[in-house]
Amino acid sequence: MADNTAFPQVDLEHVFYPKSVAVLGTNRVAGTVPHDIFANILKDNFQGIVYPVSPKERSVAGVRAYKYVVDIPDPVDLAILVFPSTVCNLALEQCGQKGVKSAIIISAGFREIGPAGVKREEEIKEIAKKYNISFIGPNCLGVINTDPLSRLNASFARKMPQEGSIAFLSQSGALCTAVLDYAQAKHIGFSKFVSFGNKASISEIDLMRYLKNDPKTKVILIYLEEITDGAGLMNTAREIITETGKPVLILKSGRTREGAAAAASHTGSLAGSDEVCDAAFKQAGIIRCTTIEEMFNSAIALAYQPVPQGKRVAIITNAGGPGVLATDATIAQHLELAKFSAETTEIYKKTLPATANIKNPVDVIGDARADRYRVALGSALADPGVDGVFVILTPQSMTDIENIAREVCATIGKYNKPGYASFMGEQDVAVGINILQQQSIPHYILPESMCRAYASALFFREHRDQTVEQQTEFSGIDKPKAVKVIQDALAAGRKYLPEEESDIVLNAFGLPMLPSGLAHSSDEARKMAEDIGFPVVMKVVSDDIIHKFDVKGVLLDIRSAEAAGDAYDTILRNIAAAKPDAKIKGILIQKMVTRGxxxxxxxxxxxxxxxxxxxxxxxxxxxxxxxxxxxxxxxxxxxxxxxxxxxxxxxxxxxxxxxxxxxxxxxxxxxxxxxxxxxxxxxxxxxxxxxxxxxxxxxxxxxxxxxxxx
Amino acid sequence: MDKSEIKSRVEKVTALVLKVDPKDISPTANFAFDLGADSMQSIELIAAYEEEFNISMDEQKAREVQTVEGAVEFIAGYVK
Known part of the structure; x- marks a missing residue:
């Protein structure tokens, strides 16, 4: 767990914009991680100075090598450790002596391998603390910064991604390489790309705080396998979303119901970690994604297009079937089909063929070429009753895919409203998709994905525009009274507060309680019931009985004093039969609320x-x-x-x-x-x-x- | 076999396998950090020591040895 309280405020400037980098443990063997990391930095045109540090090589890739980092005559902003994990402690110690303040530890063989690795990881954390070094990793792919001022590829990814405005943070290094390849095919660029591995020092929260102020980043994507500081994650995300208007999307793996099995209460059994995660993310305004594809579908909508101001969408299609599919998907995502103004309808009547459908979804029909798309799309975007537009194309024999794609890009670009496209198919439409992607028009193979992305963008806008919620201040809270009840129970070795003690705790915080009293005899029960007023409920109170109904320890709808006395005796008999060893504190008499x-x-x-x-x-x-x-x-x-x-x-x-x-x-x-x-x-x-x-x-x-x- | 002989043979084998100058091999030299041994070479070293000394070592324990003097001590435990 990244104990960030042990580390000072994390400065990540030298991680992303180092003027000098030393790669410790590199070698000349191409195809190995130690070599390829160094080669990548050179190959991808890093704008600073890079020093290879190798125990036995005089040079690596033609660059003079140093045996130890302390031999380098100049300051080193960032150290990248690719030594075996067994000697990363020695390397980091030398970094400390050298005055290096930032590091990336690529090496695996730490916490993730078990006890021996945990010990190693604790050791490097201690060394880092001693020298005030912040580090990414260990056990990570590395860091990429596409900003032309840096061009740092401090990773063993196959290639540097294109520059873009999406930041991607991942707890899995292997996933990073797949994501880079996926994004490459879709012309999706990144601002910063970080595999943070075991997050022994720098966590996703530190990285989020950095990206909050990064002018190159518009959207933040995170892949997480574990959440160590949920409150920190929520607060940081909320801050980013509301203060900078940058969306935060998280793909959290491991949707299993852990922790619910052993719960004793309803709440405990229902509040599985995934349900809580869902709720927490929603509360913080984080867009939770279930797949990588969904994450990027939403990301490109948020990065490339204006955020929608409302849920009224217009659908422009050259085929009826996909138009219906899109309509279904629109409604399923709780969006609305926009109603066109009279002016828009008039334009459609005049300019579209008689066979075209001019109500929403607008079907420009199968022989539509670029000019018809221009009119339909442009009029929809200009309509004040439309918040966003979906453009669908299916490849008919006469469909001029390239020109339509160019027209879609040009028309959407003229308006400050979001426009998304779905050129349905794969092979023939590829040329059009390529144009859309190059021009940053979000493209989706299926209309359903398009609608889901729009809904995500709307969700983001709703949270971005929310004011900070003020907590209600309640007076008359008697915390010491509640604390005493709890401390007494704990001192007596009890883990369960029976009803009358729970009532004291709840009452101390002003929760409204029903009139009640604890009877210790049938006579007392009669009198108490009369004072409270009928009807009443009577329940056994015992530290040994949690589920009272199961042992017939509850009787409802007692309507007279005599019945109350009888009920007292009946309950005691029931308990004696079902749980003879239970220690009874008394019978709780409580006003019964019959309505509600x-x-x-x-x-x-x-x-x-x-x-x-x-x-x-x-x-x-x-x-x-x-x-x-x-x-x-x-x-x-x-x-x-x-x-x-x-x-x-x-x-x-x-x-x-x-x-x-x-x-x-x-x-x-x-x-x-x-x-x-x-x-x-x-x-x-x-x-x-x-x-x-x-x-x-x-x-x-x-x-x-x-x-x-x- | 006395320790000084083990030491000189360990240094010879180490220089050969790791392709380093024997002058750079000190008793406290760490195989990975000072002599540049990667994980493959670490395994090669173990095999080379076994061949040199005609012994069979516990590989897991052998892999925990990090320095030249550590190797000398470890091998001394096997050599009569």
Whole structure:
């Protein structure tokens, strides 16, 4: 784990724009990593000075070599280590003595190979700390900077990519080479390209902070296998998106449900690491991609075209079928087919053939040539009711693919609205696709990909334009009271807070509780029930019983004092039969709320992101349909509202089928209070409020049952 | 066989396999860092030592040896 608190503010200027580079451990054997790294720096026209450091060679590729980095007479800005991992410590030590402050450690054989490698990695971290060296890697492909001021290819990739405005950061070196090849074929250029390997020193967060201020970078793409600092990642991404307007796209691999198996609560079992990751990324405005292709599909839309201002799209096509496909995809992505103005419709009537379809999608029909595309596309882009345009071409025998491609590029370029293209096919359309790609018009083989990319761009715009959410300040919070309950439980070796203790904790943070009391005899139960008011619920309270219904420890709808007394005895008998060893603290008598919607709120401590809040409708909705939403704490009013509206069953709360709407505002407040509780009480590992009863609008909500795990 | 003989033969074999000047081989020289041995050459060295001394070494342990003097000590453990 990159312990960035141990390293000072990371200066990456010498990583990307070094005036001098030393390659330590290089040799003359072409086709080996040590050789090819050095050769790449030379071959790709690095603008600084490069020194080979080789124990036994007098020169490498015609350049005078030094035996040790300390022998180099001039300052060295950046050291690239390609020695075997077993001696990287010696090399880094010498770098430190030389005064080198930045390094890239290409060598494998560290943490990724097991305990021996972990030890080696810790050793180089110590050396780096001693000399204040920041390094990328180890176990990485290297770094590429396409800026003509640098032209640094400090990697063993086959070739330098073309210059562009997309930055790519990857935790996998092998993936980098595949991505470079893929991008090359699609004429996609990069500003900076970094394989950061084991991130023992410089992490993706450090690199993101650098790219935030890099004038050459417009879009940031990241491939991640593990998230070590989820909060840092979210905050940095949010900062970049809102302060600089640069989109952040992440492909996070490993979508398995780890950590859910052993959870004791609903929240714990539902909040798998991938669901939390999804929620966290969405919350931060990060575009989460599921494939490399999807990532680049979105990236080129964001890098090459203006960000869409709305969801109204016009589709221009020379074939009906693909137009329908595009329409379906548009609706599936929650976009809208734009309605053309009278003026646009009039232009189409006058200029397009009678057989053309002039409503959206506009079908310019199969024999359309460049001029018809020009009119259709230009009029759509000029229409104030259109936010973006999709252009589709299928290769008919008379289709002038090259000229149409040129016309599409020229016309889209005249307007400050996004235009994307889909020249469907592969072989015949290749010449047109090439022209589109050379002119930075985003191209997609399929209309569905085009729509998805547009939707991503819209998602980005919505988050970019959001103001920073202020957290609600709540008064009357009694944190010490909650802390005492927790500390007492921990001191007694308990990991579970039974209901009456959970209620104290929740009440201390202002969550609305139902009137209740703990009875220790049937007489007490009768009197308490009468004081609270009927009907009541009666539940066993015991540190040894977590799932009360399973042991018949709950009786509902008690409507008289006598019934309360009988219920007390019945519950005790049930427990004696089901769990005779359980130590009973008492029977909780609680006001029963008969009307209202049941919802579930929860907290789970995620290893990467910290406290995660869950919301969902209760009962079947959570147990069978798993219709829940998540947010990473802190959760403010906007996020709380968002997570309620996000669930599929939201209409049950909003008022469906003639039912009155429920008090959603009170739930929003409960979520925010719970978020504050989760942040203030780190001892809480998992928490379920199940159910929270939500009354009609204006009548609040109440915690009916809660469970806290420490 | 005494250590000085082992040392001189180790140096001879090392110079041959790594193609370095014997003058550059000091007892504390690290095979990779000071003498430029890559991973293939490390394996070749082990084989060459085994042939020179007519011994069979534990390869995993042999690969952990990093310096010339370390190799001398290690081989001394095998040579009678």
């Amino acid at each position: 919607e049941e919802v579930i709120l929860g907290v789970k401590r995620d290893p990467s992101f910290g406290a995660v809040i869950m919301f969902g409708l209760g009962g079947l909705f959570v147990e069978v349909f798993k219709d829940v939403s998540f947010r990473v704490a802190p959760v403010g009013p906007r996020a709380a509202g968002g997570m309620i509206r996000e669930i599929r069953a939201y209409s049950m709360l909003a008022g469906a089928r003639g039912k009155k709407p429920r008090d959603i505002k009170s739930v929003e407040e409960a979520i925010q209070r719970l978020s504050l509780l989760a942040l203030e009480l780190p001892e809480i590992k998992e928490l379920d409020i199940n159910p929270l009863i939500v009354n009609d609008e204006g009548s609040g909500c109440y915690v009916a049952d809660a469970r806290i795990m420490l």
